[in-house]
Amino acid sequence: MNHQQLMALLPFMVLATASIVIILLIAFRQGHTVIQVTGFLMMCLVIFTMWYVRDVLPQTIMPLLIVDGYGALFTGLIIFCVLVVGLFSYIYFEEREENPREYYILIFLSTLGAAILTISRHFISFFIGLELLSVSLYALIAYLRTRNNAVEAGVKYLLLAALTSAFLLFGMALIYMDAGSMDFSAIAQKLHTAEQSSPLFLLGFSLMMIAVGFKLALVPFHLWAADVYQGAPPPVASFIATVSKIGVFAVLLRFAQELHLQNNHSIMTIISVIAMFSMISGNILALRQQNIKRLLAYSSIAHFGYLLVAFLPGNSAGVEAAAFYLIAYAVTILIAFGVIILLSAKDKDAERLSLYRGLFWEKPFVAIVLAVALLSLAGIPLTAGFIGKFYVLMAGVQQQAWLPVIVLVVTSVIGLYYYLRIISTLFADVSVAIQKEKRLHPFFYAASYAALVVLVLLLLGFGVMPAIIIPGIKQFLLIGN
Amino acid sequence: MQSYSVLVVAAILFVLGLLGVLTRRNIIFILISIEIMLNAAGVAFVAAGARWGQPDGQVMFLFILAMAASEVSVGLALVMQVYHQHKTLDVSKLNNLKDDIDV
Amino acid sequence: MQEILFLIPALPLMGFLILSLAGRHLSKQVIAVVGAGVVCIAAITTIWLGINFLQTPQENGAYTVTLWRWMNVANFSCSFSLRVDALSLVFLFVITFVGALIHIYSAGFMKQDRDYARFFASMNLFVCAMLILVMADNLVLLYLGWEGVGLCSYLLIGFWYETTANVQAANKAFYITRIGDTAMAIGLFLLFRELGTLDIPAIQNAAPEHFTKSSPLITSIALLLLAGGMGKSAQVPLQTWLPDAMAGPSPVSALIHAATMVTAGVYLVARMHAVFQLSPLAMNITATVGAVTLLIAGCSAMVQTDIKRILAYSTISQVGYMFLALGVGAWSAGVFHFFTHAFFKALLFLAAGAVIESLHHEHGIFKMGGLKNKLPIVFYTFLAGAAALAALPLVTAGFFSKDQILWYAWSANGGSPMLWFVALAGAFITAFYTTRLMLVVFWGDVKTHIGEPPGRLMTWPLIILAVLSIVAGFIEWPHNMLHVTLFSDVVQKVLPAVTEKEGVPSESIFQLIAVVVTLLGIYTGYLLYKKNASIVAKWKLVSALVGLRNFFFSGWRFDQFYHTLFVRPFVFVTSLNKQDVIDKIYAGIVSMFQWLNGIFSVSQNGSMRTYVISVLIGIIFILALQFFL
């Protein structure tokens, strides 16, 4: 491993160090605030180092990793999400948990796993990144182990994740058996030399799709999502919704890119079937849901179905679309969960929709923020969600994948109903004032609000002037290609 | 001996594990069954490694081991919590989180 | 001279604007002065214009003035332009002059009414619209006036809107005339498609060249226009609105539903004679419609008991005569009948109004009686009008005009013995019911307390009209008597002269028959209602006759027929679909998704086993897919 490769890995090393630093801080009996601030700074440092090393990209660290623009883009997005989640976590955990400190270790470990996923080009790093992500998540979901059925959520997630990991491994083994290598590009070469895609490879890929589908909560592997979103603490849920999914999607995308899966008719059919089922089920499941956390889970099922439509073309437009969509989605979902966190009472999360009645008249700022986020999820113009959906549709239309595209359109109309349902609740006449205890940490509250403002500005900014970010995405994606 | 006969064995083990996951209600048994599945996947890897004469399959097996260990540790910790809170290990008792639609 | 043309409709319009915008703040006197004044000025202007017109004939036979360009799209253009030729002039004169008299009458008649201003505003608007109708240079503008008078008719029938029946009568009038109007509009579209213009002179010029005679096309145009005329002029089968229209104040009935608006159809047909002449079939249909109408309405008039309904049916019947005349090609005879009819029918309505007013809004003739001596002025004027209606020979205007029609019904090119016979029967019926009306109302015993006699504002118009009802006929004598043809001379500058058939018996014989029949009708009325009233009482015991009477009374059951055929199904269908069946489809889609949501939610039952089975089924499915791909 040469100097430049080390340089390229620097952000990831910093990220890895972060969890160690936290452990040390805990060992030195530092308080929550110190840990929070340190963690924040560490994440900033990660971003900074990423900026610092941008010139040496792309670097392949044989055989496991490749740090290129694509990886950097998604890692950056992940780190950004973690920054925000971390910020929101403070107020949430400070009020609820006597010992919130290990939380940060797990968060950073999990993030490391997700980041590894974005840069992995090998089954081993894929697998380890995924497990690092999952194992930390088991603990994170059940972190508030005495509340909110957190343990139940943790157990469900753990059992299913472990189950699907087994499928992943079995699938990987089959592909390895077929291709003789676990290296993406080597597999691609093997596939190119093979006359036609072997049944073993297809079987392996299908089994791998189970784990990926599970992590992305795609139908029919989606059933955990609502339960886990509901049971997990909102910051963790937002973490699952963003970081975990971005990481897994990134590796899926890279795998598909490397192997040129778009040329494989069977695999594309499988993916489009999954996409369609996800769009339909997700949206229909959410229709009458009264729990906003579950509702966001269902909506995320649908959204990743949309995202798979962008995945279908497998060309650069599709990747761009997916990247933009993920960015928009991440920002949006962070806002939504941010609002939930800010509104949550100490003993009860603000998850019942009835709590949001007339919120606009009580807390106009929060309500507007939430409404904007929901409109973005619904894909209404002026928001990034619209551009995202537009991008995805564009990719789909370009590929002439008419069936998925039509399903996308129809289901997003259905989906509109439940977003509007929440919005109309926000603007309802009779208002239920959300009970809120005295704010313990004005600074962090202010910071959280500021974060929301920034996120909303980003959301609207990307929605109105997507030109400010699209060239950036393109540039990043070009590095290493 | 052909590799696919090993794969067949692995597949049978794998499916048996899956059957265990499906039929058992005790969380510990489910965890055990998952271990069986992971193990089956390991067998497949080692077989694949053997097919190509590469160490990678066995290396992967090591990683699976590590992963199984950490997973089981967290899993068992959760089992303890479940038992503590619910006084049972019946996974079907863990159904507080579900859709309840009241329109 | 033609520059002041616009004044004629503009004056009543001004009256309308003043009264409708500021009417509520004006005293009744001012309102009356404005309302009646503008029409009077218009009448004077018209007369002056008419004199000028007759003295110095225009080169093209008409005064025209273009006010502004209205529409100019692609190949279609029309302007707001007015045109007065001889035909229009006749109508103009009647409208403004009779209109002015009726306005003056109304000033007295309506003085107790709360909505004095609204009344005059509507009346003025009506006059304006009617004037535009007859002065229009193109059919679009004519249509504008046409619809305008419909609106005013609606407004005035429903003038006393607080009674639901009045409003319904107004609606009915509007609906039925609208059917005709729509047909007419389609006729206009067809004309435009064929000729590329809707200017009346242009149509007159182009039609004969463009259309082959009796082609289906020209026939359909003519029939569609005729349908418009039938709606407005209450011809069978669109006649049912007019009797109900009597819900309006009497001056309204006089002006709109007797003198002017109902003759708009006559005007239209006469105006479009170039088109009609090209289609003998349409002409025949026009004549037949007129004949049928005059008979049907006459029969109904015989048995009515409401004084205004008698007059209404009589109006329908008389307008039927006009259509008959137009249909047989006796253009000027039709217009002449319009001319005389306007006077005597307006007179009859006004006088009837005076009677009704004096009897405290009593309409039933059998509750009247003995008014001969109590209301002498009303009696004598009414008598004059009735005589004219009955066409009492030689001394009334009605005789001269109707006689012409009877004669031409046989002798004109489109005439036939059958039409003549029907017209003759009509004459008998007319004479009969007029006599009945007179006798029942003015002779006999007083049955209702008689209030104040009408004031001078009301009587003077009656007198003037009575005089006109007598003398107006003298401007046009039958050919075999004094050869005075003042009227047809004027009108035939515009309308073609009658072409007579060969080999028709002498005109005098016809006149004699007509006179005899008329007198016979009068005598029959006298016999039944004065001399020997027991005959009627005896008839009332015969159920067949009572049935016939009821049949006539209900206007040949047209209303019931339409009600069952159109109104009830329409209301039924609409009320059935009030909730919009299409909306139900969408509601169905929504509930389908909600149902699906319920189904899908079952999978989210919180049970690990379900989740694992779902995963398992998923992978089975995906693997199964591979067998098919």
Next chain:
Amino acid sequence: MNYLFYISSIVAIAATVMVITRHQPVHALLYLVVSFLGVAMIFLSLGAPFVATLEIILYAGAIIVLFIFVVMMLNLGRESAIQEKQWMQPKTWIGPSILTAILLGELLVLLTMGGSVPMPQQTVDLKKIPLSLYGEYVIAVELTGFLLMAGIVGAAHIGRHKKKYLHRFLKQEEEAV
């Protein structure tokens, strides 16, 4: 070697069947040990003695001990066995069995579809394993460290439990009482 493979496969499969059908957790765990031993024999027959050893030491030795430890701690004895028996009604396992049988069928068909290609087994030199482990895969090894750390931290946090959950304000009160 083939016989070794087949025999040990049969043993492993049979033991696994026993694992998933036992009512007593401890019995099941013991069968699991047998199953792992069988798998270890398979590894041996594949020419992978290193992982065979690890299988025994780590799986059978460490992980199963963990399980037994928990079983003991939670005192899952006769009662839980009776309960398991109740749970193991035919109606609970027939459906899943059919489904898994279908899956197995599909897997086998798909596996043998590619079976026409000869896939000879080769023995891997033992030395290569540590070489690649600490050579090209060193980063993965390091990451595995993090993975284990996550497991430990998570287990430590989750596993810790107090008698009663109290907020820190209330806790002081209780101590005072």
Next chain:
Amino acid sequence: MILVWLIIVLLSGGMLCWITARWRPMAAKWIALCAVLADLAILLNIWLQYGKGVQAGTGTWMIQYQTAWIPSFGISFHVAIDGLSLILLLLTFFLGTLAVLCSWKEIKSRAGFYYFNLLWTLAGISGVFVALDLFLFYFFWEVMLVPMYLLILIWGDKNRRYAAYKFFIFTQAGGLLMLLSILSLYFIHGAQSGSYSYDYFSLLNTQLEPAAAKWIMMGFMIAFVIKLPMVPFHSWLPDAHSEAPTAGSLILAGLLLKTGAYGIIRFVLPLFHQAAVDIAWWAMLFGVIGIIYGALMAFAQTDIKRLIAYTSVSHMGFVLTGIFAFREIAMQGVVMQIVTHGISTGALFVLAGMIKERLHTRDISQMGGLWTSMPAMGGVAMLFTMASLGLPVLGNFIAEFLILMGTFQANVLLTVLASTGLVFSALYSLRMMQKVFLGPVTSGEKLTDITAREMIILATLSIAIILLGLYPQTVMDVVLSKK
């Protein structure tokens, strides 16, 4: 650039309303009024400049402005107006002003946010009328939804939530299909010419396979006919119209529906000429069905706003029929219908709002004889009832007459059927008049006749509708400049 300002004024005015209302609730409506009046003034100025139409040789576009927006997709911020747009913009700001005025008293709570939504809706609508980039068009198309949705949702009547959903979901469904079509067009054009662009003028040159053209056009058409609305996609309209506040109904009926018609004229016909000709018969048929069905539905309604809403369905049927007649006369009629229907139906909604303000009901069976206590309102109502049944002198007549005359040349049978709409319109209009203003007096309480502010609103509308009836050429001259 002036066109951009039109929109910016509205957007910033809206923000300002919202912000200032926190401190001075009264200020919001004045700001809103100023904003729309400013725009109206700008437009009148443009009208005076270009009112006689653009001279031959300078193209049909009066003002154009283009700047890059999302260059990587070939999206530019391209706005321009021709006669059609100008007329529609004039209508927008005319009705916008009145909408502000008629909210003056009605909106008592949350006025700032109300005017914010109102102005943003107007901004979206005017954006639709000026956009010449298909993406931009779609963008505005959707932008106008949200504030409108909020208007209905917050200030609507009892059943407002349902109505708001329905409105939003229907339009969005159509909108997404349109988006698909836009994208398809974009790619087909890009593949042909090598330059990927959403620009109207570039896309006009696209050569389409007949089958592709048909499908792509259907995407546009569905979006537009839902907005129009065409039977059977009309079912959102009665609910939205009847539940919206007065200004909302005014804008919905007066402007929002027009965007559909505008879309068809501006995009469907030029982009897919042949395909449009191919479906012309069907489109006309559906237009005719709409005319009759809407009229029948209107006749049955007892809710006054629902009734008026169904009349819109009927009237917009004329628009659809007229457009697909492919005759210039009919097309001019369509433009007239767009304008006059906006005014007349808008006025009817304003009147319905005033009645509801006084009687607190929309049920016409609880009304009757209102003329007695409110003669002035009755008079105005009569005027607009007559307008809605197409009485000459009033603008609607010109529109319907021209449409029918034009369509007659295209299809006799359908025109005859459409003409029956004239009869049906009389049926429902007079029934409404009878139930509300005529008949026996039912309301015991003393009702105040129209106030000065209401007078201004109604008088402006009345004058407008009469002027349009007498001098339609002024509008036609402007529109004529569009080929």
